[in-house]
Amino acid sequence: MSIFLDETTRVVVQGLSPTGQGLYHALRNRDYGTQVVAGTNPRRGGETIEGIPVFATVAEAVAETGATASFISVPPAAAAGAILEAAEAGVALVVCITEFVPAKDEARAFARLRRDFPGTRLLGPNCPGLISPGKANIGITAADIASPGPVGLVSRSGTVFYQAIYELTQKGVGQTTGVGIGGDPVPGTTFIDCLAAFQADDATRAVLMIGEIGGAEEERAAEFIASEMDKPVVAYIVGVTAPPGRKMGHAGAIVSGSKGTAAAKMAALEAAGAQVARNPSEAADLMAGVVAGLG
Amino acid sequence: MDLYEYQGKATFARFGMPVPQGEVADSVEAAVAAAGRLGYPVVVKAQVLTGGRGKAGGVRLAAGEAELTEVAGAILGLDIKGHVVHRLWIEQASAIAREYYASFTLDRTAKDHLCMLSARGGMEIEELAETDPAAIVRRHVDPLTGFTAADAAAMVAEAGIDEAARDGVASILVDLWRCYDEGDADLVEINPLILTDGGRVVALDAKVTLDDSAAFRHPEWADYANLEALDHRERLAREKGLQYVGLDGTVGVIANGAGLAMSTCDVVQQVGGSPANFLDIGGGASAEVMANALQVIATDERVRSIFVNVFGGITRGEEVGKGIAQALQEVHLDAPIVVRLDGTNAEEGRAILEGLGSARLEQRPTMLEAARRAVELAGEAAR
Numbered sequence: 001m002s003i004f005l006d007e008t009t010r011v012v013v014q015g016l017s018p019t020g021q022g023l024y025h026a027l028r029n030r031d032y033g034t035q036v037v038a039g040t041n042p043r044r045g046g047e048t049i050e051g052i053p054v055f056a057t058v059a060e061a062v063a064e065t066g067a068t069a070s071f072i073s074v075p076p077a078a079a080a081g082a083i084l085e086a087a088e089a090g091v092a093l094v095v096c097i098t099e100f101v102p103a104k105d106e107a108r109a110f111a112r113l114r115r116d117f118p119g120t121r122l123l124g125p126n127c128p129g130l131i132s133p134g135k136a137n138i139g140i141t142a143a144d145i146a147s148p149g150p151v152g153l154v155s156r157s158g159t160v161f162y163q164a165i166y167e168l169t170q171k172g173v174g175q176t177t178g179v180g181i182g183g184d185p186v187p188g189t190t191f192i193d194c195l196a197a198f199q200a201d202d203a204t205r206a207v208l209m210i211g212e213i214g215g216a217e218e219e220r221a222a223e224f225i226a227s228e229m230d231k232p233v234v235a236y237i238v239g240v241t242a243p244p245g246r247k248m249g250h251a252g253a254i255v256s257g258s259k260g261t262a263a264a265k266m267a268a269l270e271a272a273g274a275q276v277a278r279n280p281s282e283a284a285d286l287m288a289g290v291v292a293g294l295g
Numbered sequence: 296m297d298l299y300e301y302q303g304k305a306t307f308a309r310f311g312m313p314v315p316q317g318e319v320a321d322s323v324e325a326a327v328a329a330a331g332r333l334g335y336p337v338v339v340k341a342q343v344l345t346g347g348r349g350k351a352g353g354v355r356l357a358a359g360e361a362e363l364t365e366v367a368g369a370i371l372g373l374d375i376k377g378h379v380v381h382r383l384w385i386e387q388a389s390a391i392a393r394e395y396y397a398s399f400t401l402d403r404t405a406k407d408h409l410c411m412l413s414a415r416g417g418m419e420i421e422e423l424a425e426t427d428p429a430a431i432v433r434r435h436v437d438p439l440t441g442f443t444a445a446d447a448a449a450m451v452a453e454a455g456i457d458e459a460a461r462d463g464v465a466s467i468l469v470d471l472w473r474c475y476d477e478g479d480a481d482l483v484e485i486n487p488l489i490l491t492d493g494g495r496v497v498a499l500d501a502k503v504t505l506d507d508s509a510a511f512r513h514p515e516w517a518d519y520a521n522l523e524a525l526d527h528r529e530r531l532a533r534e535k536g537l538q539y540v541g542l543d544g545t546v547g548v549i550a551n552g553a554g555l556a557m558s559t560c561d562v563v564q565q566v567g568g569s570p571a572n573f574l575d576i577g578g579g580a581s582a583e584v585m586a587n588a589l590q591v592i593a594t595d596e597r598v599r600s601i602f603v604n605v606f607g608g609i610t611r612g613e614e615v616g617k618g619i620a621q622a623l624q625e626v627h628l629d630a631p632i633v634v635r636l637d638g639t640n641a642e643e644g645r646a647i648l649e650g651l652g653s654a655r656l657e658q659r660p661t662m663l664e665a666a667r668r669a670v671e672l673a674g675e676a677a678r
Contacts, residue, residue: 076297
């Protein structure tokens, strides 16, 4: 098993054009075995690009091809609209890799999803996507670094996500699904969403979680691990040596109730029973030990 | 992007909020001239992008010209938590009867906006949040419906704002919401929001953080582009469009993605070295960007070795290889470079670097090995 994505997932690429980044990564996703069944582009409906049929709208693409997921790499100003177009068309999984989407647009888009489209899961914006090794890959992860196995992986940072998958594979530890949730202000999918899904997934035997300084989401995840999970968790927090950022105002600290430091997050995760690593290699070593002990 | 108080107050005024009259001054003479127009007494406020100005002596009252000359002279050049004061805000002194607190910011956990209001504003608001959380009234704001006058009226009553100030505070809350929402701010905070002896409600301070991602729809923000707070390395990096933070070690760090850049700094320190900087070349970086990054690092005299750590996703390995090759030709680099390259098209990139045959360029297969080598080359004992 895997979470959110498998070999039956049918992907529509929003904003497909012969020159865009989306095509490059969509073709790499397809080469990996992902079912890339459609593209959308309001100016190119009816065309075929690299064997991918293009439709003017997501609704048409879904009606014609039965797409169940979408891959968005449109410019920031268009991202919220693209997310909602996919949700309105009934797409169950929307993966948005677009960077620099305004926070207000993200908050509004997520509020619409929560109110009107509870059946749609958004991953991102500003995330690398997700990969279920041996089955499918949506996003920009270089898939050859991943391998199938028993570990679920969730990461806020994109490039450390790749690093962690790679380290696990190097150490012979495969993955059920790796999810890059992204570090934007309003992530569609959170640590807790992924931890809950991994806890419920029979094939996932242990979870590697990669957090980052700032905010309090890692502390929330630690509470969830303590109260809701019986699978072993290894965690790594990025930014131990980062200098404290200058802080304007007090509202952020009052809202989160956290200092946001790596030390505070590591302590919370340790208290929740997770093994905490200091770097990606050590995280993979700890996980290799956990997996070896599973029998 | 954080705004200086004077910029924040101008923003508040644009959204209809009452702020004290004031002027910016970059010298004692300009401060005296401003006070002449505003009328004494005036308050002299250091314009720095950090909190704790009051405690550091960066906010002082001046009753007349002699006192202003002394006070302005003392504050200009003052170092407040590493921020040197180059600019003052001179404003008409307010007769403070009561101090409140008001803010809007994003609640990342709830994924909506949060308004906070307290009848007990002033310097120790974070302490108050811990010792008496009920003294700060919170209201979640639905991004789809926004914050209304009815919300404001309910909050003002719940927070126990003084009767005389209720209408004024409620009106400011509605304007503050517009400033936050339409103004694409990540944070708007007024501390203190005051009731004057004369019965007016006025924003006595302004903390505004703008959402950089929304700059494309705010041409007026171009006025705020302000490079003063940066050192020369940071300024060059900003001009080149790179995310750079200067640190004080000897290993120059270049990585793709903020997370990997931070992780790389962590690992350099764990193996016994010290990072000279944090430099994120971002996603999808071209050869040009990599060459620019090396150029920025080359201006740092403390750098003894350079660690390029790239895990390509959207960034392609061959672009990294080409960029380093380009930089070796164009940029004078004394420090040796250790490269660790993986991910998308890494083999192509590694082959390009191999083909350069440069003695000052080494490749290592893992992040840890590369970090150890870079630390060794920097003349420190790697562990």
